[in-house]
Amino acid sequence: MNITQTLAAELSATAAQITAAVALLDEGATVPFIARYRKEATGGLDDTRLRTLQERLTYLRELEERKQTVLKSIAEQGKLSDGLKAQIEAADNKTALEDLYLPYKPKRRTKAQIARENGLQPLADSLLANPDQDPETAAQAYLSGQISDSKAALEGARAILMEQFAEDAGLIGTLREKLWREAEIHAQVVEGKEQEGQKFADYFDHREAVRTMPGHRALAVLRGRNEGILQASLKYRPDDTSITEPSGYEKIICKHFNIEDRNHPADKWLRDTVRLAWRAKIFLLLEIEALGRLKDNADTDAITVFARNLKDLLLAAPAGRLPTLGLDPGYRNGVKCAVVGDTGKLLDTAIVYLHQENNMLAALARLIKQHGVKLIAIGNGTASRETDKIAAELVRALPEAGLHKIIVSEAGASVYSASELAAREFPDLDVSLRGAVSIARRLQDPLAELVKIDPKSIGVGQYQHDVNQAQLAKSLDAVVEDCVNAVGVDVNTASAPLLARISGLNQTLAQNIVAYRDENGAFASRKALLNVPRLGEKTFEQAAGFLRINGGKEALDASAVHPEAYPVVAKMLADLNISAAGLIGNREKIKQIKPAAYTTEQFGLPTIIDILAELEKPGRDPRGKFQTAAFAEGINEISDLKPGMILEGVVSNVANFGAFIDIGVHQDGLVHISALADKFVQDPREIVKAGDVVKVKVLEIDAQRKRIALTMRLNDEPGSGTAKNAGPSENKPQRTGNTKGKPQRQEKAPTNSAMAEAFAKLKR
Missing domain, CATH: 2.40.50.140 (Nucleic acid-binding proteins)
Incomplete structure (x- = not known):
């Protein structure tokens, strides 16, 4: 099957849906944009399926490119038969492709290659095809200047057969899957490491089926091995039967090459060759592969857990844009305090000390009264409970202030404090106080603040330092992008890091938007964004629907209705003889609109329904209640x-x-x-x-x-x-x-x- 057919089968979609989605991705459209504003083209593929499509598309294209490289290499060797070409073209994964390529892959000289150079290939072929020969006698015919005796000849023939067994793609595929289904991973403590490795105590003598081993245990065992606490190996004989008996794997090899015990002179020599090939060559390679597969699966599980937790955290309900006092607790260095206004602007800072309770209460009360503070955000680190106790006294002492205190996670606050971004945002503010600002802001709006921090520093991952870092970063970046675009941002208040996550934008464009806003004042309309340097029509198309302008010239600019669909809304307004301001939020009027009456070739029923939902609740926030x-x-x-x-x-x-x-x-x-x-x-x-x-x-x-x-x-x-x-x-x-x-x-x-x-x- 071609790539389109493969993706259609995997995603339970039609070829037309896949073709449209691939075309949009190739044109530079982002997943959030396609999922939200191109439902007609893709048949309603959501962001999850589009992310999967994007990932698989990259893999399958790399696979096709690799196939061409392999075909060219084998053809240049003059060994490309029609059958082999068909097998290569039919390979549906990289492992199967590399199995087929292995016998033809250029490699350093092996014992088998040296034996072939010494003319021993016919001896190996003859013994395999005709086991009724006596190996010692047959080997006499192949003695030469390089082969001094029959023992050397038989060793060379054995090396050739072992390599032949290990490079048979069909056989290796069968053995690989059998091993994966049946083998156990065995972890044991390294002698003398018992005390040092107590955190791995559960794995000091642990056996478990590799196929069903949960990712968190796999990563724990692999970490223990990497730290020198555990030994981890694969056991292909879970029942511990005698290794002198042929294993099921050796029997498969024998059957594949028609090797049997028929009391022929070469039978034992061939069976010994199979046993040596399995234990000294094939199993060792498949064990490395299986442990790698276990690690890959565990990585995928851990990254999935991390991504889901990150999404939940980013989409946590905001407490609201209220004046907030952020407290970063500490004993010796004091409690760092920062007051931010309802727009997140830093208003005041202070440092107070828990052991000076009266002074602390007085200083905090002054900040609260002076700036009209409504929320107290307390970091959950060292001394948080003591700080919370002081905050509770403030709430009781100042009932007229209507205060609410909340303990919030401070994970990543220190990373932000020392970052280049924080230095640019607060060049004259002490590093320790920047953390208090972050704590206050993340209570007001978690998404807006947490996008400034590397997702890996937010502390919601499982074994995050053990997994594939490139894969982790890619997955987390996708989560952040999806979350930011699902919520949308106010272009007149959003920070550059938040804007940079909007569909179609990047760090440079985000900085340009902020610089233009600082120089020219708030944007009055979405169209004004086209005046921003380097922000062209294509970028505007990708980004505009996710950018909000509240109180601007165009009422629809505060909604998720894309500017390209404004003419559709204009027709609705004309038919109802009402203004945009009169229609937005007017449920009774919106109910009078028949969606089918406004469908066009460009805008189908899904888009019209989305428009009406947005008109009913413009700029609705998908996040829950705080x-x-x-x-x-x-x-x-x-x-x-x-x-x-x-x-x-x-x-x-x-x-x-x-x-x-x-x-x-x-x-x-x-x-x-x-x-x-x-x-x-x-x-x-x-x-x-x-x-x-x-x-x-x-x-x-x-x-x-x-x-x-x-x-x-x-x-x-x-x-x-x-x-x-x-x-x-x-x-x-x-x-x-x-x-x-x-x-x-x-x-x-x-x-x-x-x-x-x-x-x-x-x-x-």
Whole structure:
């Protein structure tokens, strides 16, 4: 199949949809633009399917390019048959293609090549085809100046056959998939590393089917190996039977080359050749491949988790554009304070000290009264609970101010503070105070502030430093782009980093927009954007629908209606004899409009329906309603917790194995996937997402290891071994793989995570 047919089959789409989407991408259109404003062309492909299409399109085009390179190389060698050409052209993945190319791929001289140069290919072919020959006798005919005796001749013939076995594409494909289905990964602690590697204790003697190994455990084992704590290898004999017997893999090789034990003189020599080829050559290569495949799968899982958490965090509901006091807690260096106005502009700063409580209260009260502060944002780092206590006193002492205090994640604030961007934004402000500004702004609008920080520094990833960094960056950039464009931005207030994420724009154009705005004042209309240097018609087409202008000359500029569709709205206004201002938000009038009456060749029914929805709620924000957790008073440290306590917390992170919950102490607790609900849960995100406020019960506390086990099933009893009413047995993972003759052991909850210091050790 060609690329279009392949993509259509994979995405359950028509060839016409794929062709249109590919054409738009090739023209430079972005995924958000295509998904939002080209629904007619693509048949309504959403951003998720378009991202998949974009990724697969790149892969398949690279595959086609590689095929041409391979065909050319083999043809230049004079070895390209019609059958081989057909196989290469039919290869649907890079692994299969490289298997076919392997026998013809230029490589350094091997023992097999040297043996061929010494004329031993006919001996290898003869023994394989006619095992009724005696190997020693047959080898006598191939002695020469380079081959001094029959032993050397047979070693050369064996090297040729071993290479031939290892380069048979069909055979290797069969063995690869069998190994992937059946093999176990075996992790063991390196002798003498037991104390140093305690965080990998769960993997000191761990066996698990490689095919079904969850990504977080795979990355933990691979990290342990990289740090020299663990040894990790593949076992293709899970039942530990004697290695003197031929394995199923050796039998497959024998069958493939018609090698049998028929009491012929060469049978044993051939079987020994197969055994050596499998154990010394093929298995070693396939083991490396399998571990690489395990790593790739784990990377994909981890990156998916990171991307989903990042999306939830970026789309968290904003508290609103209200004057906000940001507090960056600290003991020795004090609590850094910054007041930002309703537009995010820095108004005032101060540094106060927890040990000078009266002075601190007076200074904060002054800032609140002077600037009309309505929100207090408290970073959740060191001394956050002590700072929160002071903020609570302020709320009680100043009831007329209508204050609300909220603890917010300060992940990445220090990265922003020391960044070049922060230095340009606040050149005269101390680095420590920039963090307080970021904390205040991320409460007002998380998306607008977090786009200034490298997504990898926001702290919602799983083993983020272990995964493919290029793949991670690409995935996270796509998430940020989708989130920013889903919400849209006010072009007259947005920062350059936020504008740079808009469809069609880049850092240079974003800086140009800000510079033009600073020099000429606020944009009065979307059309005025065309006056910005280097912002042409094509860029305007991509970006305009995602840029908002509130209070401008054109009422539609505050909506997501694209300027190209303004004539459609003008026709609606004329038919209803009403102004744009009179129609926008007027549900009764909008209900009178028949969408089908306004469809054209350019604008189909999906676009008209989108226009009407936007007219009804112009510039609607897809983010939810702001909410915050009420942390329990007096619960400041892990030592304050007691099993059985029911607390309110905020979901800080979601992994494949459960959810981390901030309950107001310095360590997040973990709700294992089996304790999220009274039903089987396949994916934790079915139940919770980052930013959700939830009620949890404390099951177990390990103060020494700083780990807290929580449950969202409030009828679970602490210390009961198995949680009460545990639900379907599928929620209790079992050891996978061959357990013949061995007692089964339950899978332990993972204990090594790059996401948080806190990790629960649940009792089964």
